[in-house]
Amino acid sequence: MHLLETNKLTAFYGDFQALYGIDMLLDNGETIAIIGANGAGKSTFLKSVAGLIRGAADSVLLDGTPIGARPAADIVKLGIALVPEGRRLFPSLTVEENLLIGGYGRKAAGPWTLDRVYSLFPILRERRSSAPSTLSGGQQQMVAIGRALMSNPRVLLCDEISLGLAPIVIADIYAALPQIKVEGSSVVLVEQDIVKAMKVADRVYCFQEGRLSLAGPPRDLTREQIHRAYFGS
Amino acid sequence: MTDWLDALIQGVLLGGLYALFAAGLSLMFGVMRLVNLAHGDLIVLAAFAILTVASTFGLDPFAAVVLAIPILFVVGFVLQHVLLNRTLGRDLLPPLLVTFGLSIIIQNGLLQVFSADSQRLRAGAIETASIPLGGGIAVGVVPLLTLMSAIAVIVFLNFIFYRTPVGRAFRATSDDLEVAQLMGVDVNRIFAVAMGLAFVVIAIAALYLGLRANFDPTIGPARLLYAFEAVIIGGLGSFWGTLAGGIVLGVAQTIGARIDPEWQILAGHLAFLVVLAVRPRGLFPRAQD
Numbered sequence: 001m002h003l004l005e006t007n008k009l010t011a012f013y014g015d016f017q018a019l020y021g022i023d024m025l026l027d028n029g030e031t032i033a034i035i036g037a038n039g040a041g042k043s044t045f046l047k048s049v050a051g052l053i054r055g056a057a058d059s060v061l062l063d064g065t066p067i068g069a070r071p072a073a074d075i076v077k078l079g080i081a082l083v084p085e086g087r088r089l090f091p092s093l094t095v096e097e098n099l100l101i102g103g104y105g106r107k108a109a110g111p112w113t114l115d116r117v118y119s120l121f122p123i124l125r126e127r128r129s130s131a132p133s134t135l136s137g138g139q140q141q142m143v144a145i146g147r148a149l150m151s152n153p154r155v156l157l158c159d160e161i162s163l164g165l166a167p168i169v170i171a172d173i174y175a176a177l178p179q180i181k182v183e184g185s186s187v188v189l190v191e192q193d194i195v196k197a198m199k200v201a202d203r204v205y206c207f208q209e210g211r212l213s214l215a216g217p218p219r220d221l222t223r224e225q226i227h228r229a230y231f232g233s
Numbered sequence: 234m235t236d237w238l239d240a241l242i243q244g245v246l247l248g249g250l251y252a253l254f255a256a257g258l259s260l261m262f263g264v265m266r267l268v269n270l271a272h273g274d275l276i277v278l279a280a281f282a283i284l285t286v287a288s289t290f291g292l293d294p295f296a297a298v299v300l301a302i303p304i305l306f307v308v309g310f311v312l313q314h315v316l317l318n319r320t321l322g323r324d325l326l327p328p329l330l331v332t333f334g335l336s337i338i339i340q341n342g343l344l345q346v347f348s349a350d351s352q353r354l355r356a357g358a359i360e361t362a363s364i365p366l367g368g369g370i371a372v373g374v375v376p377l378l379t380l381m382s383a384i385a386v387i388v389f390l391n392f393i394f395y396r397t398p399v400g401r402a403f404r405a406t407s408d409d410l411e412v413a414q415l416m417g418v419d420v421n422r423i424f425a426v427a428m429g430l431a432f433v434v435i436a437i438a439a440l441y442l443g444l445r446a447n448f449d450p451t452i453g454p455a456r457l458l459y460a461f462e463a464v465i466i467g468g469l470g471s472f473w474g475t476l477a478g479g480i481v482l483g484v485a486q487t488i489g490a491r492i493d494p495e496w497q498i499l500a501g502h503l504a505f506l507v508v509l510a511v512r513p514r515g516l517f518p519r520a521q522d
């Protein structure tokens with residue numbers, strides 16, 4: 001049995017079909033990366049897993065349990081947390097309140113507490129009472145990740161956590177990944193930076209226009225294969 | 234001189250009543266962006282509820298409101314959960330239509346059950362008691378209690394909003410409905426809790442409405458107007474702003490009435506228009522958004 005599995009997952013925005021039958025696997029302790037061009041459906045996939053877009057119950061399985069039809073507020077309690085695209089911090093909450101609300105629905109005790117998040121991202125401790133809008137982009141991304149961790153997720157979904165950040169800041173954020181994995185989260189990364197994705201992922205999935213165009217461990221994939229899967233033709 | 238000072242003091246105290254009308258409205262708008270056109274009628278409904286509890290059990294209105302509060306919390310919770318949540322969405326029109334309909338239903342329902350007679354909550358000697366301040370000025374005990382209750386309500390709401398997990402959920406939901414759900418917030422439930430809380434405030438507002446003046450089933454819409462004006466004068470998004478808005482409105486009315494008794498209501502509306510013209514976002518707008 002896999003930790004997380006999607007079965008012929010489809011997703012719609014009204015009449016528009018954004019995903020066509022995505023099959024994906026994630027096992028305990030793994031990191032997988034999803035790559036693909038703009039509009040390929042990467043964010044839609046994460047939103048479907050997180051319950052913001054609901055589908056058939058058995059299109060998403062967590063530990064073999066069908067959860068595809070459950071609402072987002074239930075999904076996070078079951079152990080899947082999403083770091084949304086664009087960070088989307090709560091502007092009227094302080095940094096610390098943003099972190100605290102991340103643990104709002106949590107049921108079981110787990111490794112992640114305010115203190116543990118602050119030791120992962122020490123700068124946040126200094127900025128704990130600030131409004132998120134006064135933080136740098138990198139610091140905001142740290143809050144978004146910390147907020148998701150506060151639910152003690154077994155699966156952490158990250159949507160373009162490096163977008164718009166300077167390379168040195170990206171390195172800082174990626175440096176947190178091993179610690180996050182040590183604490184027991186498996187990770188799904190959506191990443192525009194293919195090189196970065198190949199470096200950290202156990203397996204890479206490439207989306208193209210709502211379909212899976214390629215999947216496999218980075219070492220098995222050639223540049224040509226990836227190029228074709230990414231751009232088509 | 235004493236006359237004006239007296240008008241000012243009475244106006245501030247009256248502002249407490251308007252702040253109580255406005256606080257519930259402000260809460261509903263703040264959390265769920267709901268413009269509740271039935272707010273005034275709900276206050277009148279709550280006044281009748283207190284009246285009924287008081288007369289059925291032979292209670293003082295102050296005791297009756299304590300009994301009515303949990304009942305009204307549940308009524309608010311259920312109203313939001315089974316009805317109003319269904320109307321909320323991208324479109325602003327459905328909640329307006331539904332609360333407008335609710336307003337008419339409440340007014341007619343009350344007319345059916347209680348007739349058009351005006352009613353009053355009777356509390357005995359306290360109704361007419363006053364405290365002399367010297368210089369020929371005295372403040373009524375009930376108006377003073379009104380203002381103190383308004384302040385207590387605002388302190389309480391601020392405590393809930395800024396010091397408790399449910400308050401964080403209120404603010405997060407109001408910021409970003411979608412991401413709040415990712416945090417495990419059951420939005421329908423949190424809205425229902427907010428409405429329950431608003432009904433508690435409505436119950437307290439209704440107590441003073443009924444103690445200070447006569448009420449009948451038709452006076453709701455005018456209370457709604459005062460509540461709107463206080464919220465907008467104060468600036469959306471701050472409960473203390475709501476108190477300030479209520480006081481501006483109250484003072485304008487009593488000063489206006491001192492100039493000419495017929496000007497009372499008009500002076501309040503004029504003050505509202507002046508504030509709107511000078512500070513369109515109110516006296517204490519929210520820093521964000």
Ligand SMILES: Nc1ncnc2c1ncn2[C@@H]1O[C@H](COP(=O)(O)OP(=O)(O)OP(=O)(O)O)[C@@H](O)[C@H]1O
Pocket residue numbers: 013016018036037038039040041042043044045085
């Ligand atoms: N809210 C929405 N309503 C309608 N269509 C949408 C919506 N969100 C996304 N889409 C469409 O669904 C498709 C997939 O979008 P999605 O955001 O999942 O892509 P993505 O791979 O995350 O792209 P990006 O790299 O730009 O973030 C696109 O064609 C997009 O236009």
Ligand SMILES: [Mg+2]
Pocket residue numbers: 042043044085159
């Ligand atoms: Mg995206």
